[in-house]
Amino acid sequence: MILSVNNLNAGYGRVHVLKDISIEVNEGEIVCLVGANGAGKSTLLKAISGIIPIMQGRVTFRNLDITNSRPNHIVKEGISHVPEGRQIFGSLTVRQNLLLGTYIRKMKKEEISRLFNFIYSLFPILEKRLYQKAGTMSGGEQQMLAIARGLMSQPKLLLLDEPSLGLAPLVVETILNVIQHLKSTGISILLVEQNVNAALEIADRAYIIETGRIITTGNSKELRENDEIKRCYLGM
Amino acid sequence: MNDVSHIIQFLFSGITTGSIYALIAVSLVIVYKASQLICFAQGEFFVFGALSMITLTSKGLPMPIAFFAAVFISVCIGSLIQQVLIKPIQGSSVGNLIVMTIAISLALRGLALIIWGRESYILNPYTKGEPLFVFGASLQIQVLWIVGITILVLLIIWYFFEKTSLGIAMRACAENPLGASLMGISVQKSALFAWAWGAGIGALAGAVVAPLLFIQYTSGVMPMIKGFIAMSIGGLGSIAGSVMAGFLLGLVESYTIGLISSKFSDTIVFALLMLVLIFRPNGLFSKS
Numbered sequence: 001m002i003l004s005v006n007n008l009n010a011g012y013g014r015v016h017v018l019k020d021i022s023i024e025v026n027e028g029e030i031v032c033l034v035g036a037n038g039a040g041k042s043t044l045l046k047a048i049s050g051i052i053p054i055m056q057g058r059v060t061f062r063n064l065d066i067t068n069s070r071p072n073h074i075v076k077e078g079i080s081h082v083p084e085g086r087q088i089f090g091s092l093t094v095r096q097n098l099l100l101g102t103y104i105r106k107m108k109k110e111e112i113s114r115l116f117n118f119i120y121s122l123f124p125i126l127e128k129r130l131y132q133k134a135g136t137m138s139g140g141e142q143q144m145l146a147i148a149r150g151l152m153s154q155p156k157l158l159l160l161d162e163p164s165l166g167l168a169p170l171v172v173e174t175i176l177n178v179i180q181h182l183k184s185t186g187i188s189i190l191l192v193e194q195n196v197n198a199a200l201e202i203a204d205r206a207y208i209i210e211t212g213r214i215i216t217t218g219n220s221k222e223l224r225e226n227d228e229i230k231r232c233y234l235g236m
Numbered sequence: 237m238n239d240v241s242h243i244i245q246f247l248f249s250g251i252t253t254g255s256i257y258a259l260i261a262v263s264l265v266i267v268y269k270a271s272q273l274i275c276f277a278q279g280e281f282f283v284f285g286a287l288s289m290i291t292l293t294s295k296g297l298p299m300p301i302a303f304f305a306a307v308f309i310s311v312c313i314g315s316l317i318q319q320v321l322i323k324p325i326q327g328s329s330v331g332n333l334i335v336m337t338i339a340i341s342l343a344l345r346g347l348a349l350i351i352w353g354r355e356s357y358i359l360n361p362y363t364k365g366e367p368l369f370v371f372g373a374s375l376q377i378q379v380l381w382i383v384g385i386t387i388l389v390l391l392i393i394w395y396f397f398e399k400t401s402l403g404i405a406m407r408a409c410a411e412n413p414l415g416a417s418l419m420g421i422s423v424q425k426s427a428l429f430a431w432a433w434g435a436g437i438g439a440l441a442g443a444v445v446a447p448l449l450f451i452q453y454t455s456g457v458m459p460m461i462k463g464f465i466a467m468s469i470g471g472l473g474s475i476a477g478s479v480m481a482g483f484l485l486g487l488v489e490s491y492t493i494g495l496i497s498s499k500f501s502d503t504i505v506f507a508l509l510m511l512v513l514i515f516r517p518n519g520l521f522s523k524s
Contacts, residue, residue, distance in 0.1 A: 100404065
């Protein structure tokens, strides 16, 4: 097991969003969080990556307690969070954005250029855009940059928040393919995705989250055949 | 003196004051970008830079050492203020933060009054020497120091924010704090560095101009206002824009004083600000 979240409670200020959440991600697995808007999916990712404080409960990553650790420690340990809305640096070039992904690690030049080549193999378009200001790119390219930037810290676990939101179907397919490919390179993935159909295609397991609680969990195949899930999330 | 030499004379004095405005404006922009906040205490760092350099040289310290020490003192004061007074209220409303910087400005002015009293001080020029004459216009050697040091500092700032990973990380923090903290960049440290830079550049502006102006504890008010106007004309968040606006203000002031009357120099600067705010609210040099 690479990540384990036990009875986690968290929220914003006095607003209590997550209630006794327990989830696990195993090595080399894609795990999907499914739920309506406002259910607490993004909040859970933020609590794991140290952006918001945890009120109660424990987060363990590779047998290390990272509950309420600072974001920079968590990145250093090997968790990378690609946030909702991309949060790229629009006034910086694509190259500068990517280099900031390595900020926390002191890397040798060869290692950085190897990483750049890995990124180009995933998203060839970024090589062409290297010296362009990130803010001038299309939404799809910005999402690719956000994922690529997250990979620059060489994470063992990638937290992906709505990577397909607002993108054209072709781009969505590219991104989902990349996610599957990342799994084959040994990176574990915790995915939040509103495109539940597509998410369950590529995920091994999923958790269904409703108003801050986990209500169901199972492997993707079981969940796709679950009548209630079909009705509520798959529109069938 | 003929007309040409007058025009050149005004150019020299415009570039001199322009350098000071540009430095103060840049120090404001750096703090603004990191903390989304206009620090009204920048003028006091200007005074502290000038007066501490004067005191240190009068105690027998060599000019270059006194210069760096004066800048360093303000860097320390700026960092301390950020840690003790700004950091605890970071996240409260912009109004609260601005009132805090005004309070800091008044407190530092009071401190300067206690240390240096009400007298005005002037420093000896950095290097001795007769003024140069260019087309009949006189050019004091100190002006060359001011312009040279200003250009050097602006180049260092450019290099830092364009080429070093720490500088780029600070820009990332300013633009998107959430994105930056997810990269493991400490937004708090970035704000601290920005205050250190801001205070240091403000003090440097005071230290270079100290041989040309009589400076007392209240002398920071006008440079602060002019720096703020340059920053606004330059488009608030733009370092390059505020540098250009700083020099523009210096030149406009100098030619107004020379060709019209010294009575109108501030009026014209404020009128320029109003025109820019009405017609180009994103800054005189902005693309949109």
